[in-house]
Amino acid sequence: MLLLTDEDVERLVPVAEVVKAVEKAFKNLSLGRDITPLRTRINVKAHDGDILFMPCYVPDLGIATVKIVSVYPSNASKGLPTTHAAVVVADPETGVVKLVTEARALTGLRTGAATAVAAKYLARRDSRVIGLVGCGYQAKWQLLALTTVLSPAKILVTDIILERADQFSKDISPHLGCEVLVAASAESVVRSSDVVVTATTSKEPVVKDEWVAQGTHISAIGAFTPDANELEPKLVARAKVVVDSRQAALSEAGDIIKPIQMGLMTADHIHAELGEVALGHKPGRVNESEVTVFKSVGLAVQDAAAARVLLDHLRVK
Protein backbone atom coordinates (compact mmCIF):
# COMPACT_ATOMS: atom_id res chain seq x y z
CA MET A 1 0.00 0.00 0.00
CA LEU A 2 1.30 3.44 -0.95
CA LEU A 3 1.23 6.33 1.50
CA LEU A 4 1.43 9.80 -0.05
CA THR A 5 1.46 13.38 1.18
CA ASP A 6 -0.05 16.57 -0.22
CA GLU A 7 3.42 17.53 -1.46
CA ASP A 8 3.58 14.27 -3.46
CA VAL A 9 0.16 14.99 -4.97
CA GLU A 10 1.12 18.57 -5.93
CA ARG A 11 4.33 17.31 -7.57
CA LEU A 12 2.76 14.39 -9.43
CA VAL A 13 -0.65 15.56 -10.62
CA PRO A 14 -1.02 18.05 -13.50
CA VAL A 15 -4.02 20.36 -13.11
CA ALA A 16 -5.12 20.06 -16.76
CA GLU A 17 -5.30 16.27 -16.50
CA VAL A 18 -7.59 16.51 -13.48
CA VAL A 19 -9.87 18.93 -15.37
CA LYS A 20 -10.29 16.33 -18.14
CA ALA A 21 -10.75 13.47 -15.65
CA VAL A 22 -13.34 15.39 -13.64
CA GLU A 23 -15.31 16.24 -16.77
CA LYS A 24 -15.47 12.53 -17.56
CA ALA A 25 -16.48 11.79 -13.96
CA PHE A 26 -19.42 14.21 -14.19
CA LYS A 27 -20.52 12.58 -17.44
CA ASN A 28 -20.35 9.09 -15.91
CA LEU A 29 -22.26 10.27 -12.87
CA SER A 30 -25.09 11.66 -14.95
CA LEU A 31 -25.19 8.41 -16.96
CA GLY A 32 -25.62 6.49 -13.68
CA ARG A 33 -22.44 4.47 -14.18
CA ASP A 34 -21.09 4.88 -10.63
CA ILE A 35 -22.21 3.89 -7.19
CA THR A 36 -22.13 7.12 -5.21
CA PRO A 37 -24.11 7.15 -1.95
CA LEU A 38 -24.88 10.55 -0.49
CA ARG A 39 -22.06 11.55 1.80
CA THR A 40 -22.41 11.38 5.57
CA ARG A 41 -21.82 14.61 7.48
CA ILE A 42 -21.10 14.70 11.18
CA ASN A 43 -21.56 18.17 12.60
CA VAL A 44 -19.20 18.70 15.52
CA LYS A 45 -21.10 21.61 17.03
CA ALA A 46 -18.90 21.93 20.10
CA HIS A 47 -15.90 22.77 17.88
CA ASP A 48 -17.69 24.53 15.00
CA GLY A 49 -16.70 21.83 12.53
CA ASP A 50 -18.05 19.33 10.03
CA ILE A 51 -16.53 15.98 9.13
CA LEU A 52 -17.67 14.44 5.85
CA PHE A 53 -17.32 10.82 4.74
CA MET A 54 -17.50 10.44 0.96
CA PRO A 55 -17.51 6.98 -0.65
CA CYS A 56 -17.88 5.85 -4.26
CA TYR A 57 -17.19 3.00 -6.65
CA VAL A 58 -16.31 3.91 -10.23
CA PRO A 59 -16.19 0.77 -12.40
CA ASP A 60 -14.76 2.69 -15.40
CA LEU A 61 -11.75 3.76 -13.32
CA GLY A 62 -11.31 0.41 -11.59
CA ILE A 63 -11.29 1.95 -8.13
CA ALA A 64 -13.42 2.50 -5.07
CA THR A 65 -12.51 5.46 -2.91
CA VAL A 66 -13.52 7.04 0.33
CA LYS A 67 -12.51 10.47 1.52
CA ILE A 68 -12.69 11.81 5.03
CA VAL A 69 -12.65 15.60 4.88
CA SER A 70 -13.12 18.04 7.72
CA VAL A 71 -14.07 21.70 7.48
CA TYR A 72 -13.29 23.74 10.60
CA PRO A 73 -13.68 27.46 9.78
CA SER A 74 -12.43 28.54 13.22
CA ASN A 75 -9.16 26.63 12.80
CA ALA A 76 -7.60 29.83 11.45
CA SER A 77 -7.58 31.25 14.98
CA LYS A 78 -5.52 28.21 16.04
CA GLY A 79 -3.07 28.66 13.17
CA LEU A 80 -4.45 25.57 11.41
CA PRO A 81 -5.92 25.19 7.92
CA THR A 82 -9.73 25.06 7.60
CA THR A 83 -9.81 21.85 5.59
CA HIS A 84 -8.03 18.54 6.19
CA ALA A 85 -8.56 15.38 4.17
CA ALA A 86 -7.36 11.90 3.31
CA VAL A 87 -8.41 9.55 0.53
CA VAL A 88 -8.27 5.75 0.68
CA VAL A 89 -8.29 3.92 -2.67
CA ALA A 90 -9.32 0.24 -2.84
CA ASP A 91 -9.16 -2.26 -5.68
CA PRO A 92 -12.78 -3.30 -6.36
CA GLU A 93 -11.66 -6.72 -7.67
CA THR A 94 -10.02 -7.79 -4.42
CA GLY A 95 -10.84 -5.08 -1.91
CA VAL A 96 -7.11 -4.56 -1.38
CA VAL A 97 -6.26 -1.01 -0.35
CA LYS A 98 -3.82 0.37 -2.95
CA LEU A 99 -3.25 3.87 -1.69
CA VAL A 100 -3.79 6.18 1.23
CA THR A 101 -3.06 9.81 0.50
CA GLU A 102 -3.39 13.15 2.17
CA ALA A 103 -6.07 14.89 0.17
CA ARG A 104 -6.04 18.63 0.76
CA ALA A 105 -4.25 19.12 -2.54
CA LEU A 106 -6.34 16.44 -4.25
CA THR A 107 -9.49 18.20 -3.03
CA GLY A 108 -8.20 21.55 -4.25
CA LEU A 109 -7.38 20.04 -7.65
CA ARG A 110 -10.71 18.35 -8.19
CA THR A 111 -12.72 21.32 -6.88
CA GLY A 112 -10.83 23.69 -9.17
CA ALA A 113 -11.46 21.21 -11.96
CA ALA A 114 -15.23 21.32 -11.38
CA THR A 115 -15.18 25.11 -11.70
CA ALA A 116 -13.12 24.81 -14.89
CA VAL A 117 -15.49 22.29 -16.48
CA ALA A 118 -18.48 24.47 -15.57
CA ALA A 119 -16.80 27.56 -17.05
CA LYS A 120 -16.05 25.66 -20.25
CA TYR A 121 -19.78 25.19 -20.86
CA LEU A 122 -21.34 28.14 -19.02
CA ALA A 123 -18.98 31.13 -19.21
CA ARG A 124 -18.96 33.48 -22.17
CA ARG A 125 -16.16 32.54 -24.59
CA ASP A 126 -15.00 36.18 -24.55
CA SER A 127 -14.72 36.33 -20.72
CA ARG A 128 -11.75 38.57 -19.95
CA VAL A 129 -12.03 39.26 -16.23
CA ILE A 130 -12.20 36.57 -13.55
CA GLY A 131 -13.20 37.59 -10.04
CA LEU A 132 -12.49 35.56 -6.93
CA VAL A 133 -14.12 36.11 -3.54
CA GLY A 134 -12.32 34.23 -0.77
CA CYS A 135 -8.53 33.85 -0.85
CA GLY A 136 -8.05 30.75 1.30
CA TYR A 137 -6.69 27.32 0.41
CA GLN A 138 -9.11 26.59 -2.45
CA ALA A 139 -8.38 29.90 -4.20
CA LYS A 140 -5.11 28.88 -5.84
CA TRP A 141 -6.61 25.70 -7.25
CA GLN A 142 -9.66 27.53 -8.55
CA LEU A 143 -7.51 29.89 -10.58
CA LEU A 144 -4.96 27.31 -11.74
CA ALA A 145 -7.77 25.10 -13.07
CA LEU A 146 -9.91 27.92 -14.48
CA THR A 147 -7.01 29.28 -16.51
CA THR A 148 -6.71 25.93 -18.31
CA VAL A 149 -10.03 26.72 -20.02
CA LEU A 150 -10.17 30.55 -20.04
CA SER A 151 -7.53 33.14 -20.93
CA PRO A 152 -8.36 36.15 -18.78
CA ALA A 153 -6.69 39.52 -19.25
CA LYS A 154 -7.11 40.27 -15.57
CA ILE A 155 -8.03 38.56 -12.31
CA LEU A 156 -9.56 40.45 -9.39
CA VAL A 157 -9.39 38.93 -5.91
CA THR A 158 -10.79 39.88 -2.55
CA ASP A 159 -11.31 38.48 0.92
CA ILE A 160 -13.03 39.65 4.05
CA ILE A 161 -9.49 39.76 5.44
CA LEU A 162 -7.84 41.99 2.85
CA GLU A 163 -4.26 41.12 3.91
CA ARG A 164 -5.04 37.56 2.77
CA ALA A 165 -6.04 38.84 -0.65
CA ASP A 166 -2.82 40.92 -0.80
CA GLN A 167 -0.63 37.97 0.06
CA PHE A 168 -2.57 35.64 -2.23
CA SER A 169 -2.20 37.95 -5.24
CA LYS A 170 1.57 38.13 -4.67
CA ASP A 171 1.88 34.33 -4.30
CA ILE A 172 -0.30 33.35 -7.26
CA SER A 173 0.72 36.01 -9.82
CA PRO A 174 3.90 34.23 -11.00
CA HIS A 175 1.85 31.10 -11.78
CA LEU A 176 -0.74 32.82 -14.00
CA GLY A 177 -0.28 34.57 -17.31
CA CYS A 178 -2.10 37.77 -16.36
CA GLU A 179 -2.21 40.46 -13.71
CA VAL A 180 -3.88 39.62 -10.38
CA LEU A 181 -5.24 42.70 -8.65
CA VAL A 182 -6.74 43.08 -5.18
CA ALA A 183 -10.18 44.68 -4.95
CA ALA A 184 -11.51 46.26 -1.80
CA SER A 185 -14.84 44.46 -1.73
CA ALA A 186 -16.84 41.57 -3.13
CA GLU A 187 -19.10 44.17 -4.75
CA SER A 188 -16.28 45.69 -6.79
CA VAL A 189 -15.07 42.22 -7.82
CA VAL A 190 -18.51 41.06 -8.90
CA ARG A 191 -19.44 44.28 -10.74
CA SER A 192 -16.23 44.11 -12.83
CA SER A 193 -16.01 40.39 -13.61
CA ASP A 194 -17.29 38.15 -16.39
CA VAL A 195 -16.69 35.02 -14.31
CA VAL A 196 -16.98 35.03 -10.52
CA VAL A 197 -15.83 32.30 -8.15
CA THR A 198 -16.95 32.28 -4.53
CA ALA A 199 -14.68 30.18 -2.33
CA THR A 200 -15.47 31.41 1.15
CA THR A 201 -16.42 29.91 4.48
CA SER A 202 -19.24 32.44 4.79
CA LYS A 203 -22.68 31.14 5.72
CA GLU A 204 -24.32 34.38 4.53
CA PRO A 205 -24.45 35.61 0.92
CA VAL A 206 -21.26 37.23 -0.32
CA VAL A 207 -22.75 38.03 -3.76
CA LYS A 208 -25.83 40.24 -4.12
CA ASP A 209 -28.19 39.95 -7.06
CA GLU A 210 -27.99 43.67 -7.93
CA TRP A 211 -24.20 43.49 -8.47
CA VAL A 212 -24.43 40.81 -11.17
CA ALA A 213 -24.50 42.00 -14.79
CA GLN A 214 -26.19 40.08 -17.59
CA GLY A 215 -23.86 37.50 -19.12
CA THR A 216 -21.98 36.75 -15.90
CA HIS A 217 -21.08 33.21 -14.91
CA ILE A 218 -20.72 32.34 -11.23
CA SER A 219 -19.18 29.25 -9.67
CA ALA A 220 -20.17 28.91 -6.00
CA ILE A 221 -18.00 26.31 -4.31
CA GLY A 222 -18.22 27.34 -0.64
CA ALA A 223 -21.40 26.75 1.37
CA PHE A 224 -22.08 23.03 1.65
CA THR A 225 -24.85 22.77 4.26
CA PRO A 226 -28.59 23.55 3.99
CA ASP A 227 -28.27 26.54 6.35
CA ALA A 228 -25.40 28.26 4.49
CA ASN A 229 -25.43 30.18 1.20
CA GLU A 230 -22.92 32.33 -0.64
CA LEU A 231 -25.35 33.72 -3.21
CA GLU A 232 -28.38 35.90 -2.59
CA PRO A 233 -31.44 33.67 -3.18
CA LYS A 234 -33.04 35.95 -5.78
CA LEU A 235 -29.83 35.78 -7.82
CA VAL A 236 -30.08 31.97 -7.94
CA ALA A 237 -33.77 32.24 -8.81
CA ARG A 238 -33.07 34.44 -11.87
CA ALA A 239 -30.05 32.46 -13.12
CA LYS A 240 -29.66 29.38 -15.27
CA VAL A 241 -28.61 26.95 -12.54
CA VAL A 242 -26.37 23.94 -13.07
CA VAL A 243 -25.35 21.68 -10.19
CA ASP A 244 -22.80 18.90 -9.77
CA SER A 245 -25.51 16.49 -8.56
CA ARG A 246 -29.25 17.21 -8.27
CA GLN A 247 -29.62 14.81 -5.38
CA ALA A 248 -26.68 16.26 -3.45
CA ALA A 249 -27.58 19.90 -4.18
CA LEU A 250 -31.19 19.42 -3.07
CA SER A 251 -30.09 17.74 0.17
CA GLU A 252 -27.03 19.81 1.07
CA ALA A 253 -26.75 23.14 -0.73
CA GLY A 254 -28.27 26.14 1.03
CA ASP A 255 -27.70 28.07 -2.22
CA ILE A 256 -30.34 25.85 -3.82
CA ILE A 257 -32.46 24.94 -0.78
CA LYS A 258 -33.03 28.48 0.55
CA PRO A 259 -34.54 30.00 -2.62
CA ILE A 260 -36.84 26.95 -2.78
CA GLN A 261 -37.86 27.37 0.87
CA MET A 262 -38.48 31.08 0.24
CA GLY A 263 -40.84 30.24 -2.64
CA LEU A 264 -38.59 32.01 -5.19
CA MET A 265 -38.16 28.86 -7.29
CA THR A 266 -38.86 25.12 -7.32
CA ALA A 267 -36.46 22.21 -7.67
CA ASP A 268 -37.34 22.22 -11.40
CA HIS A 269 -35.46 25.50 -11.69
CA ILE A 270 -32.26 23.45 -11.67
CA HIS A 271 -31.52 23.43 -15.39
CA ALA A 272 -29.13 20.48 -15.39
CA GLU A 273 -26.32 18.54 -13.82
CA LEU A 274 -22.93 19.52 -15.17
CA GLY A 275 -22.53 15.99 -16.56
CA GLU A 276 -25.73 16.37 -18.60
CA VAL A 277 -24.39 19.59 -20.09
CA ALA A 278 -20.97 18.06 -20.82
CA LEU A 279 -22.69 15.11 -22.51
CA GLY A 280 -24.72 17.49 -24.69
CA HIS A 281 -27.99 16.20 -23.22
CA LYS A 282 -28.82 19.70 -21.95
CA PRO A 283 -27.59 23.00 -23.37
CA GLY A 284 -24.97 25.06 -21.55
CA ARG A 285 -24.87 28.81 -22.17
CA VAL A 286 -27.05 29.66 -25.18
CA ASN A 287 -26.58 33.44 -25.44
CA GLU A 288 -24.35 36.27 -24.26
CA SER A 289 -26.82 37.71 -21.79
CA GLU A 290 -27.90 34.88 -19.52
CA VAL A 291 -26.62 34.72 -15.96
CA THR A 292 -25.35 31.24 -15.19
CA VAL A 293 -24.65 29.72 -11.77
CA PHE A 294 -22.75 26.51 -11.11
CA LYS A 295 -23.29 25.24 -7.59
CA SER A 296 -20.73 22.71 -6.43
CA VAL A 297 -21.11 20.81 -3.19
CA GLY A 298 -18.28 18.43 -4.10
CA LEU A 299 -18.67 14.77 -5.02
CA ALA A 300 -16.81 11.58 -4.26
CA VAL A 301 -16.51 10.82 -7.99
CA GLN A 302 -14.33 13.92 -8.36
CA ASP A 303 -11.98 12.51 -5.71
CA ALA A 304 -11.93 9.18 -7.53
CA ALA A 305 -11.14 10.91 -10.82
CA ALA A 306 -8.24 12.84 -9.30
CA ALA A 307 -7.02 9.72 -7.46
CA ARG A 308 -7.00 7.82 -10.80
CA VAL A 309 -4.77 10.52 -12.34
CA LEU A 310 -2.47 10.18 -9.34
CA LEU A 311 -2.35 6.37 -9.64
CA ASP A 312 -1.62 6.63 -13.37
CA HIS A 313 1.35 8.89 -12.65
CA LEU A 314 2.54 6.35 -10.07
CA ARG A 315 2.05 3.60 -12.70
CA VAL A 316 -0.33 1.73 -10.39
CA LYS A 317 -3.18 -0.12 -12.13
Ligand SMILES: NC(=O)c1ccc[n+]([C@@H]2O[C@H](COP(=O)([O-])OP(=O)(O)OC[C@H]3O[C@@H](n4cnc5c(N)ncnc54)[C@H](O)[C@@H]3O)[C@@H](O)[C@H]2O)c1
Ligand atom coordinates in the same frame (compact mmCIF):
# COMPACT_ATOMS: atom_id res chain seq x y z
N1 LIG B 1 -17.44 22.44 -3.43
C1 LIG B 1 -16.43 21.70 -3.08
O1 LIG B 1 -16.20 20.63 -3.65
C2 LIG B 1 -15.49 22.16 -1.99
C3 LIG B 1 -14.26 21.52 -1.80
C4 LIG B 1 -13.41 22.01 -0.82
C5 LIG B 1 -13.80 23.09 -0.04
N2 LIG B 1 -15.00 23.65 -0.24
C6 LIG B 1 -15.47 24.78 0.55
O2 LIG B 1 -14.82 25.94 0.06
C7 LIG B 1 -14.78 26.91 1.11
C8 LIG B 1 -13.38 27.48 1.18
O3 LIG B 1 -12.49 26.46 1.62
P1 LIG B 1 -10.97 26.81 1.99
O4 LIG B 1 -10.32 25.51 2.30
O5 LIG B 1 -10.39 27.69 0.93
O6 LIG B 1 -11.19 27.65 3.32
P2 LIG B 1 -10.23 28.77 3.92
O7 LIG B 1 -10.64 28.98 5.32
O8 LIG B 1 -8.81 28.41 3.64
O9 LIG B 1 -10.59 30.06 3.06
C9 LIG B 1 -11.83 30.70 3.13
C10 LIG B 1 -11.60 32.18 2.89
O10 LIG B 1 -12.86 32.81 2.82
C11 LIG B 1 -12.74 34.07 3.44
N3 LIG B 1 -14.06 34.58 3.80
C12 LIG B 1 -14.90 34.14 4.76
N4 LIG B 1 -16.03 34.87 4.76
C13 LIG B 1 -15.91 35.77 3.76
C14 LIG B 1 -16.75 36.80 3.25
N5 LIG B 1 -17.95 37.04 3.78
N6 LIG B 1 -16.31 37.54 2.20
C15 LIG B 1 -15.10 37.31 1.65
N7 LIG B 1 -14.26 36.34 2.10
C16 LIG B 1 -14.66 35.59 3.13
C17 LIG B 1 -11.85 33.79 4.65
O11 LIG B 1 -11.28 34.97 5.17
C18 LIG B 1 -10.84 32.83 4.03
O12 LIG B 1 -9.70 33.51 3.52
C19 LIG B 1 -15.24 26.19 2.37
O13 LIG B 1 -16.59 26.48 2.61
C20 LIG B 1 -15.10 24.73 2.01
O14 LIG B 1 -15.97 23.90 2.72
C21 LIG B 1 -15.85 23.20 -1.20
